[in-house]
């Protein structure tokens with residue numbers, strides 16, 4: 301094993317400047333997360349507590365094992381839209397009775413916990429994470445059903461959420477519904493499709509139609525309890541398997557159910573003891589420059605993420621703009637691809653493709669650390685076959701069968717985003733650091749390209765190009781692309797699983813690798829390694 305030596309000097313001005321800027325970004329991240337933590341705001345939280353109910357986050361806290369972490373996914377979903385940040389639902393991986401579970405909790409303080417387009421998208425992502433990593437699912441239900449003003453955007457696609465529950469069951473991944481409150485109309489199918497159902501006496505209301513709707517439809521006089529109360533479902537309809545006396549009892553019963561599912565992880569077992577990194581993860585804040593155009597050595601990052609700071613580099617003298625190598629993280633083997641100088645040339649693309657094949661041969665999960673401006677352009681590179689070589693890398697990434705995790709450290713532009721297993725390539729998990737930017741290209745470059753295109757268009761029509769007039773448009777476009785490239789924005793759109801403090805990366809990766817180990821980890825079969 302080769303330990304990584306460090307060239308990072310915490311006494312330099314550049315380090316101090318980077319660190320200060322990173323700390324400001326991390327403080328801002330806490331402010332953005334506070335929006336999600338606030339749910340529907342003080343008034344609705346107070347009203348909810350006043351009714352003797354726990355908030356969604358309090359329910360999760362009681363459900364998971366004491367002092368165990370909860371890896372929240374999509375906390376900033378809806379950021380930058382008119383919807384409440386978080387999308388009226390909380391999703392994440394929590395450990396219940398020692399079992400990693402996907403936990404999905406409606407937030408009844410946000411528009412009665414109703415589902416808007418952000419909620420639906422986030423719920424689908426949670427279902428995907430549970431399916432790919434073979435996790436049991438626990439739904440904490442209290443929802444007003446469809447967000448009526450946006451029903452056109454959710455009604456038709458939203459139906460898949462019920463199918464996802466029953467398909468999880470078909471896949472032998474247990475599904476549990478703890479029903480705390482309203483679960484009407486379509487929402488009734490959440491307990492309806494789940495393997496195990498717990499209902500809170502006096503709280504749960506599970507019916508296809510409430511009293512007013514029944515009156516309209518059939519003229520029958522009814523009340524909530526006879527139509528869908530917990531007692532009725534436990535004693536008459538049989539939809540409730542367990543009757544909980546209150547919310548805490550429902551959580552206790554949820555834990556009891558998980559205790560009996562006889563869960564066995566089907567993936568690799570980590571080594572029992574491993575060393576923490578020798579180099580301090582705190583220094584990650586001083587390593588990444590504020591200006592993404594300034595390159596940094598990703599080995600410095602890797603050395604602060606992996607066990608013992610030990611990294612065995614593969615092909616270190618070839619394609620040096622991409623660092624590849626093997627390491628161990630929280631006891632799990634991992635292959636790492638990390639951009640160094642930003643641009644991906646032919647050598648880098650071929651090195652990546654070869655390395656990805658090697659990882660598949662040894663069933664080793666892959667970590668992609670993004671900081672790329674994309675594949676190299678220009679006549680020399682086109683003539684040298686950059687498209688073919690980039691295609692080899694994208695082919696290898698697309699057909700790789702080992703789990704991928706992507707972390708956007710800095711830039712993630714152009715096809716480089718794809719080659720580095722961007723969102724469309726289905727990495728099991730993807731997180732962005734606070735200063736990350738993802739876009740088709742850098743904002744200044746994009747605005748410059750638009751100017752050249754506009755100039756050529758004017759010339760072809762024989763019209764003089766108004767460079768001064770176009771400057772305003774160019775500035776506007778640049779500012780817009782800048783904003784839309786930011787991590788909050790892309791996270792708000794659901795293009796990653798969250799924006800994170802770089803110092804938390806090792807812990808988060810450890811949780812991800814442990815989660816991934818619920819399913820078998822097997823690389824692609826069928827070909828040997830193509831030497832490229």
Ligand code: COA
Pocket residue numbers: 410411412413414443444445446447448449482484485486
């Ligand atoms: N779509 C959009 N907004 C909804 C909503 C829905 N389905 N359900 C509730 N809201 C809104 C309310 O308009 C209210 O907004 P406001 O505070 O800005 O006025 C807010 O959420 C809280 O609702 P409220 O009724 O005061 O809360 P509650 O806790 O007393 O009751 C419900 C919650 C869900 C039981 C109740 O709001 C309800 O029955 N909603 C309609 C349920 C329904 O029929 N959904 C359609 C199913 S497909």
